[in-house]
Amino acid sequence: MAREKIKIKKIDNITARQVTFSKRRRGLIKKAEELAVLCDAEVGLVIFSATGRVFDYASSSMKDLLEKYNLHSNNLGKMDQPSVELQLENDNNIRLSNEVAEKSHQLRKMRGEDLQGLNLEELNQLEKMLEAGRSRVVQKNEKLLMNEIASLQRKGAHLVEKNQQLKQKLQLIMISRGKKPFVGEIDNVITEEHSPESLTNVGSCNSGPPLEDDCSDTSLKLGLPFN
Amino acid sequence: MAREKIKIKKIDNITARQVTFSKRRRGLIKKAEELAVLCDAEVGLVIFSATGRVFDYASSSMKDLLEKYNLHSNNLGKMDQPSVELQLENDNNIRLSNEVAEKSHQLRKMRGEDLQGLNLEELNQLEKMLEAGRSRVVQKNEKLLMNEIASLQRKGAHLVEKNQQLKQKLQLIMISRGKKPFVGEIDNVITEEHSPESLTNVGSCNSGPPLEDDCSDTSLKLGLPFN
DNA sequence: GCTGCTATATATAAATA
DNA sequence: TTATTTATATATAGCAG
Numbered sequence: 001m002a003r004e005k006i007k008i009k010k011i012d013n014i015t016a017r018q019v020t021f022s023k024r025r026r027g028l029i030k031k032a033e034e035l036a037v038l039c040d041a042e043v044g045l046v047i048f049s050a051t052g053r054v055f056d057y058a059s060s061s062m063k064d065l066l067e068k069y070n071l072h073s074n075n076l077g078k079m080d081q082p083s084v085e086l087q088l089e090n091d092n093n094i095r096l097s098n099e100v101a102e103k104s105h106q107l108r109k110m111r112g113e114d115l116q117g118l119n120l121e122e123l124n125q126l127e128k129m130l131e132a133g134r135s136r137v138v139q140k141n142e143k144l145l146m147n148e149i150a151s152l153q154r155k156g157a158h159l160v161e162k163n164q165q166l167k168q169k170l171q172l173i174m175i176s177r178g179k180k181p182f183v184g185e186i187d188n189v190i191t192e193e194h195s196p197e198s199l200t201n202v203g204s205c206n207s208g209p210p211l212e213d214d215c216s217d218t219s220l221k222l223g224l225p226f227n
Numbered sequence: 228m229a230r231e232k233i234k235i236k237k238i239d240n241i242t243a244r245q246v247t248f249s250k251r252r253r254g255l256i257k258k259a260e261e262l263a264v265l266c267d268a269e270v271g272l273v274i275f276s277a278t279g280r281v282f283d284y285a286s287s288s289m290k291d292l293l294e295k296y297n298l299h300s301n302n303l304g305k306m307d308q309p310s311v312e313l314q315l316e317n318d319n320n321i322r323l324s325n326e327v328a329e330k331s332h333q334l335r336k337m338r339g340e341d342l343q344g345l346n347l348e349e350l351n352q353l354e355k356m357l358e359a360g361r362s363r364v365v366q367k368n369e370k371l372l373m374n375e376i377a378s379l380q381r382k383g384a385h386l387v388e389k390n391q392q393l394k395q396k397l398q399l400i401m402i403s404r405g406k407k408p409f410v411g412e413i414d415n416v417i418t419e420e421h422s423p424e425s426l427t428n429v430g431s432c433n434s435g436p437p438l439e440d441d442c443s444d445t446s447l448k449l450g451l452p453f454n
Numbered sequence: 455g456c457t458g459c460t461a462t463a464t465a466t467a468a469a470t471a
Numbered sequence: 472t473t474a475t476t477t478a479t480a481t482a483t484a485g486c487a488g
Contacts, residue, residue, distance in 0.1 A: 001463040002484035008260075010267050018455070020484075021266035027482060028258050031465095032272070035255055037235050039248035040277040043255075046296045047262070048269040054299045062300075066293055067319045069273045072281045073289075089316035096323035103330035104279060110337050111356065112363025113241050114278070123368040129338065130361040134354055136339025141350045229467030229479055247467075249473085254465060258482095 021049060029057040044069070071097065248276060256284045271296070 011017040025047055036043040036059035044065040047055040058065055071093060108114040109126060110133075118126070238244040252274055263270040263286035271292040274282040285292055335341040336353060337360075345353070 001465090001482055003461055003463090003486085004484060005463060006265075006484070008264050011265050015455090016485085017266050021262070021268060022455075023483060024258070024262045024266065025268075028255070028262055028270075031251070031255050031258060031482095034235050035248070035251045035274070038233075038238050039244050039251065040237050041248060041252075042273075042275040044271075044273040045259070046269075046271040046292060048292075048295065050267040054296065056296070063318070064322050065273060065275075066297075067315060067322060068275065069281065069283070070293075070315075071319065089313070089320065093316065093319055093323060096320065096327060100323060100326050100330065101279060103327065103334060107330060107334055107337070108278070110334070110360050112360040112367070115364060115367040118367070120368065120371055123364055123371070127361055127364045127368070130357050130364065133337050133339040134357040134361065137342060137350055137354045137357065140339070140342040140345070141347065141354070144347055144350070229465075229481095230469080230477075231467060232480065233467070243467080245472090250466060258465095 017050075025055055029055070032057050033059070042068075244277075252282055256282070259284050260286070269295075 011020055028047070029045060032043045032045045035041055041059070042065055043057070043059045044062055045057040049055070056062060105114065109118075110130060115123065115126075238247055255274070256272060259270045259272045262268055268286070269292055270284070270286045271289055272284040276282070283289060332341065336345075337357060342350065342353075
């Protein structure tokens with residue numbers, strides 16, 4: 001694949017062979033990885049150089065992969081365990097393998113990826129199941145959102161309360177200075193343009209006389225979710 | 228490497244993913260073989276598709292290759308199993324059990340039965356997946372229905388055609404008997420309550436009045452001897 | 455043994471049959 | 472599914488450091 005086309009046979013020149021080995025080895029591993037990622041496949045690759053060095057690639061655990069592979073080739077090939085224990089283990093493996101296969105299939109169906117051979121009845125049932133699942137997910141989602149809102153609301157109410165306390169302290173201080181303040185003076189500073197009603201909505205922490213509010217941002221944000 | 232550059236991430240479209248898997252799998256195996264031949268290396272390659280099918284390539288004996296590989300990796304790691312085989316089986320059990328657990332969990336999530344600890348992002352993604360699956364199921368369902376309809380239409384059209392042929396044969400027979408039949412006579416026997424026009428529409432595999440009847444008992448019975 | 459550099463050979467994504 | 476076709480993207484053979 002390059003300057004010249006080459007025949008697929010052992011490269012005579014040793015140096016060239018090594019260079020090619022190095023390049024192609026990396027290329028092969030890259031391709032293996034791409035296949036695994038692109039197609040959601042499991043890939044295991046083992047390479048021994050002529051000099052005996054080992055290189056490998058595995059999309060997941062090479063150990064698991066090879067065990068899985070052995071299992072398959074065993075099932076498709078020979079069968080010869082005398083040991084009862086081994087036989088038991090093997091039965092277990094078969095059972096588990098079947099379970100995995102079954103669940104994988106079910107998952108694929110739910111993803112709509114393997115609907116081969118399903119009849120109308122089964123398809124309808126599947127759709128119902130998906131719709132039910134979706135509904136639950138959506139509910140959970142909404143619940144989460146509501147919780148978040150409630151939490152924010154609590155925090156907001158808390159801030160309102162704090163603010164009110166601050167306001168009272170300020171009043172006390174001003175009074176203690178001997179200056180009896182105009183009522184309107186403080187209110188102007190603290191409540192700005194808000195109307196009292198906006199507070200009554202905001203949670204139970206606030207029971208007293210609707211003492212205006214303070215951090216306008218908070219009350220605005222809090223008010224929205226409750227319509 | 229083609230019409231468009233793609234990102235190396237799981238291909239969303241199922242069909243495209245399968246096609247790509249098929250192509251790249253072959254490409255990868257070809258490259259593996261070339262590496263083995265050109266550079267006098269030993270190469271072993273194992274591929275599991277997402278559906279669980281196995282593909283492999285080995286420049287020599289996969290068994291030998293894997294044993295050699297295990298030897299190497301063991302040397303680089305640990306080495307102390309009472310019974311290697313038992314250990315392997317046991318590991319396999321653990322791995323399979325984990326796989327079952329994982330898939331069960333995934334299934335439960337898709338059924339909306341175990342959404343504990345999922346955040347908003349994850350819930351949204353799950354919902355998207357469910358919606359995608361449902362959409363595919365619905366599509367498949369519709370396709371099935373359309374096929375059924377089309378099939379029935381074809382059969383109907385075919386019956387109509389047969390019927391017309393039978394009618395012609397019967398006419399010929401009656402003529403050959405030397406009895407010039409009343410036109411009305413045959414029509415009455417064969418088409419029964421049908422007006423002649425209803426037949427002329429139904430030429431080949433049309434879309435017109437699909438099923439109707441035609442296969443009235445009478446005409447069918449008449450037809451049999453001539454087929 | 456690596457690089458980096460081309461000019462080519464291959465692989466392959468999409469569209470199509 | 473599977474195969475062909477096409478336009479492009481990649482891989483890489485042969486060199487030079």
